[in-house]
Amino acid sequence: MAILDKDATVKDIIDLGRKEMGEMADVSDATGQFRNLLLEQLNRVLRMEQAEGKKDFTRLPKIRIGVCPGDGIGPAISEQAVRVLEHLLEAELRTGRIELVMIDGLTLERRLETMEAVPADVLKKIKTCDVLLKGPTTTPKGGSLESANVMLRKQLDLYANVRPVQLPEEGIDWIFFRENTEGEYALGSQGIELPGKLAVDFKVTTDLGTRRIARAAYEYAAANGKTNIEIVTKANIMKKTDGNFSRICHEVAMDYPDLKLEDWYIDIMTAKLLDKTRRSDFQVFVLPNLYGDIITDEAAEIQGGVGTAGSANLGDEYAMFEAIHGSATRMIEDGRGAYANPASLIKASAMLLRHIGFSDRADKLEKALEEVANGPEKVVLTGHEDGATGEQFTDALLARL
Ligand code: IPM
Ligand code: MG
Secondary structure, three states: OOOOOOOOOHHHHHHHHHHHHHHHHHHHHHHHHHHHHHHHHHHHHHHHHHOOOOOOHHHOOOEEEEEEOOOOOHHHHHHHHHHHHHHHOHHHHHHOOEEEEEOOOOOHHHHHHHOOOOOHHHHHHHHOOOEEEEOOOOOOOOOOOOOHHHHHHHHOOOOEEEEEEEEHHHOEEEEEEEEOOOEOOOOOOOOEEEOOOEEEOOOEOOHHHHHHHHHHHHHHHHHOOOOEEEEEEOOOOOOOHHHHHHHHHHHHHOOOOOOEEEEEEHHHHHHHOOOOOOHHHOOEEEEOHHHHHHHHHHHHHHHOOHHHOEEEEEOOOOEEEEEOOOOOHHHHHOOOHHHOOOHHHHHHHHHHHHHOOOHHHHHHHHHHHHHHHHOOOOOOOOOOOOOOOHHHHHHHHHHHO
16 A cells, blocks of 8 residues: 655645556456466476377387478578488488478578467477487567477477586596476466566476476486486576475486485586586486576587487477577578577487487487587688588588497
């Protein structure tokens, strides 16, 4: 209740009353919106509860690989990644066991035209595929248009964002299991605002959503001979969401007594990634969405730059593979698209191959990629005319395969 001073006129009193009634109406609108958001999220929990088992991507009789080139440098680097896939999957493409499906229309222009994060016709085509290779897409800042990445992760329920980072000369072999459908991202474009006064965004952690990412990380660790797992949150501050995330990870950990669990807060972990005496001890990380987003850029930078890292978005029914960097539209504006580095998307293609059961070819591709990018006869891309083009890089790579 505001206080009026003793000289207040009748008009002042009426104005104040109107203002307070307006505010009350805004608050009650906002409360209604909040209620709807909670119901929506409960619905999502229900869908998770009803989810049918996991599809075994390594045993599909036929596999459809969708390719969405995306924006900015996306089409240029996708073209190179597709050349690599066509080469490595030549036999299967010939017999029709594997099909490469080019999907147009996941561009910023189309998205602005339809005002859909992923235009409905594009989403429909994507859903006819099993796995997707996706070039970077531009995410507008502010406004209400959701990022295409985020929308696809949610729509296809790609809950595990798996990002490996390696620096062999330092003994670094990390793999990040970033929760990919919840946290600050779940309702990122559905915050509530009392215009000119305040804004609230939401962070969502569900029990099932946390359990499945923790399980994915632990299963990976157990199957790959790892010895420890780092759980990274900010549970001292985000008591409910991160608090639950941490607690549920501990519960899942009880099924894996041979794996040592270490608890971290995100701030100190970002520092520890720079600690050369400690960082090579880390193996597997599990963390909520936004922390995972931030720390994997840091980790990729340690590996040699965000242009060097690939990313797998895994769900039970679909999987999507992408670079971890953005669309670098500036390079296109400057006419340097041909010089964009396709390594990250090619690395993502190796992850794709492994996911659909071609581990040998994935290993071969990763080895060749390492040689072309870092070996004695490396092909250096600078992003400018003084470096190689993406096509030259890929030519050298194909020559080794
Ligand atoms: C990533 C990207 C995305 C994210 C953007 C493009 C929405 O930074 O994949 O890490 O924030 O997740
Ligand atoms: Mg990111």
